[in-house]
Amino acid sequence: MKQSPEIANYRLLQRLGVPTVRVIAATSTALLLEDLGGGERRLARADDLADPAVITALATWYRRLHDAGSAPGDWAVPWEHDHLTVDALRSTGRRLGLDHEPAWNTAVESLDGLLAAARRLPQTLVHNDFHVTNLALARGEAIMIDFELLRTGTRAGDLRNVTSQLEPSARETFLASYGPVPTEEQVIDAPLAVLGALAHFCGDAARLPRWTRLLVAEVRDGTLARKLAAVADLRRTTRLDRVLDEELARCAEALDRLGP
Numbered sequence: 001m002k003q004s005p006e007i008a009n010y011r012l013l014q015r016l017g018v019p020t021v022r023v024i025a026a027t028s029t030a031l032l033l034e035d036l037g038g039g040e041r042r043l044a045r046a047d048d049l050a051d052p053a054v055i056t057a058l059a060t061w062y063r064r065l066h067d068a069g070s071a072p073g074d075w076a077v078p079w080e081h082d083h084l085t086v087d088a089l090r091s092t093g094r095r096l097g098l099d100h101e102p103a104w105n106t107a108v109e110s111l112d113g114l115l116a117a118a119r120r121l122p123q124t125l126v127h128n129d130f131h132v133t134n135l136a137l138a139r140g141e142a143i144m145i146d147f148e149l150l151r152t153g154t155r156a157g158d159l160r161n162v163t164s165q166l167e168p169s170a171r172e173t174f175l176a177s178y179g180p181v182p183t184e185e186q187v188i189d190a191p192l193a194v195l196g197a198l199a200h201f202c203g204d205a206a207r208l209p210r211w212t213r214l215l216v217a218e219v220r221d222g223t224l225a226r227k228l229a230a231v232a233d234l235r236r237t238t239r240l241d242r243v244l245d246e247e248l249a250r251c252a253e254a255l256d257r258l259g260p
Helices: 004-018 046-050 052-069 086-096 102-120 157-163 168-177 182-198 210-220 221-238 242-250 252-256
Strands: 022-027 032-033 124-126 134-140 141-144 150-151
Touching: 004 022, 004 052, 004 124, 032 242, 046 052, 052 124, 052 134, 052 141, 052 157, 086 102, 086 182, 102 182, 102 221, 102 252, 124 157, 134 168, 141 182, 141 242, 157 168, 157 182, 182 210, 182 221, 210 221, 221 242, 242 252
Parallel strands: none
Antiparallel strands: 022 032, 124 150, 134 141
């Protein structure tokens, strides 16, 4: 019987020395984890995210994950943008009424180049599913749980996944504790984050959840256009390695149409 992805991911992280909650027993289809209700660890609460010590410990855990996951190895883990294709964007655009938006059509036209550039960036293991209910705490230590969505990707994307759910002061503490991330990672991640989230949406287009409405607004109000234009600006403002520069050149013509 095929092993479930989450069980395989727990075993991978343990092999790499990334802290996880204790696995008491496992089969190919089930995990028995330590008790997070009455043991030494507990599940975090929303108010824990206002505690600078918790946020610092959280940044430390993410740093350990990313450092371990960036080591050479065949992790047999999907890439964070595997679901993102031109066909998926075209279908999403039709369903959400975005297929006549210039920024959306530019994104579709430049997608292959954006994805190639993203693959050229340093890759690591990413948790990809931050939520306070996936956080366990004990004696100054923070550990993420729930590795069903573990992927390979960039540090910038994983940190965005965390900081988008933190208040400004906590966000500042987290980023200061984690340390710097290259500008090109952040700039290339920004439009792909919008496109990837919308490509995942499969609900009723007549009753959009709030997060979808906000992203649709980014397409229509110029925010996505600015994020795409910033990618084009990278070739002019940032010293890039040759291959990354070549990958960005693949979509430069479409992206430059959004420039000044």
